[in-house]
Amino acid sequence: xxxxxxxxxxxIKTRGQQVTLRxxxxxxxxxxxxxxxxxxxxxxxxxxYYEEEERQRGNFPDRxxxxxxxxxxxxxxxxxxxxxxxxxxxxxxxxxxNQPQHFGDGTRLSIL
Amino acid sequence: QKEVEQDPGPLSVPEGAIVSxxxxxxxxxxxxxxxxxxxxxxxxxxxxxxxxxxxxxDGRFTAQVDKSSKYISLFIRDSQPSDSAxxxxxxxxxxxGKLIFGQGxxxxxxx
Numbered sequence: 272x273x274x275x276x277x278x279x280x281x282x283i284k285t286r287g288q289q290v291t292l293r294x295x296x297x298x299x300x301x302x303x304x305x306x307x308x309x310x311x312x313x314x315x316x317x318x319x320y321y322e323e324e325e326r327q328r329g330n331f332p333d334r335x336x337x338x339x340x341x342x343x344x345x346x347x348x349x350x351x352x353x354x355x356x357x358x359x360x361x362x363x364x365x366x367x368x369n370q371p372q373h374f375g376d377g378t379r380l381s382i383l
Numbered sequence: 384q385k386e387v388e389q390d391p392g393p394l395s396v397p398e399g400a401i402v403s404x405x406x407x408x409x410x411x412x413x414x415x416x417x418x419x420x421x422x423x424x425x426x427x428x429x430x431x432x433x434x435x436x437x438x439x440x441d442g443r444f445t446a447q448v449d450k451s452s453k454y455i456s457l458f459i460r461d462s463q464p465s466d467s468a469x470x471x472x473x474x475x476x477x478x479x480g481k482l483i484f485g486q487g488x489x490x491x492x493x494x
Contacts, residue, residue: 275426302479311391313471313484314427327481361426365479371417372479374426 273298275375277362283381284352292347292378296364302326303345304372305337306361314361320345349380357382386410389472389485398494402459406472406485409453413474413483416448418457421469421487430470431457432478462492 276295284290296303302321306314316329320339339345343364349356359379363372389406396402404418415434419427431446433439433455439446445458455474459466472485 304481306482306484311486313387313389313473313486314482316481316483319480329481368477368479369415370479371429371432372482373429374419376424376426 275300275362275364275373277360277375277378279378280376281379281381283383285383286352286354288352289348289350290352290380292349292360292362292380294345294347294362294364294375296343296345296362297373300364300366300370300373301343302365302367303339303343304363304365305345305347306363306374307331308359308361308377310358317347352382354382356380384409386483387472387474387485390488391486393489393491395491395493396462398462398464398492400462400492402462402466402490402492404457404459404470404472404488404490406455406474407453408455408474408483410474410483411453412476415475415478416446416455417473417478417482418444418446419471419473419484421471423468427471427473464492464494467491 304319305317308314318328359377361377417432418430436450443460447456469487473482475482
């Protein structure tokens with residue numbers, strides 16, 4: 272039973288570019304959340320998708336956007352990349368609002 | 384003031400020691416409390432979760448929640464070198480929604 276899978280594992284971009292990160296949830300899960308984890312910090316909630324709609328959003332600018340597909344997989348898009356966007360981006364999935372979230376191993380994004 | 388405060392450590396203990404990890408929080412709306420373990424270059428792995436106040440035990444791990452003091456703890460008995468990792472507390476109004484994480488405590492268990 273595959274867990275949460277994310278791609279790519281590493282990515283290097285330059286300032287001003289755009290990036291798309293991908294996530295496949297754990298089998299049987301329909302809710303996907305995205306988190307940003309800076310070095311030495313805990314993850315910070317970006318947003319959550321359920322039934323292909325953004326259900327909740329954290330304190331992140333509009334440069335961060337997402338999408339959920341009918342098969343529950345999800346994408347995170349970040350436009351106009353800044354140096355401060357360098358971080359580990361984590362995807363978590365759950366089977367419902369009161370079910371625990373399980374995380375993937377993340378995509379490490381470096382901005383030069 | 385951060386919603387969740389966690390001592391970042393690092394914490395170094397000898398093998399076999401009892402480890403106590405703690406977090407405090409300020410938001411009374413939090414009902415679910417979780418502990419995740421994160422190894423280097425890996426994603427957080429769910430260790431335990433608790434609803435509301437009380438204790439929960441799973442093998443060598445015990446989670447405690449004191450909502451009146453807004454304080455949660457994770458105890459690790461008979462610690463092993465394989466327990467060396469960063470431990471993250473997380474909490475939210477529900478498990479599947481927005482989670483607020485502590486900074487993480489880096490634990491090293493020496494053989």
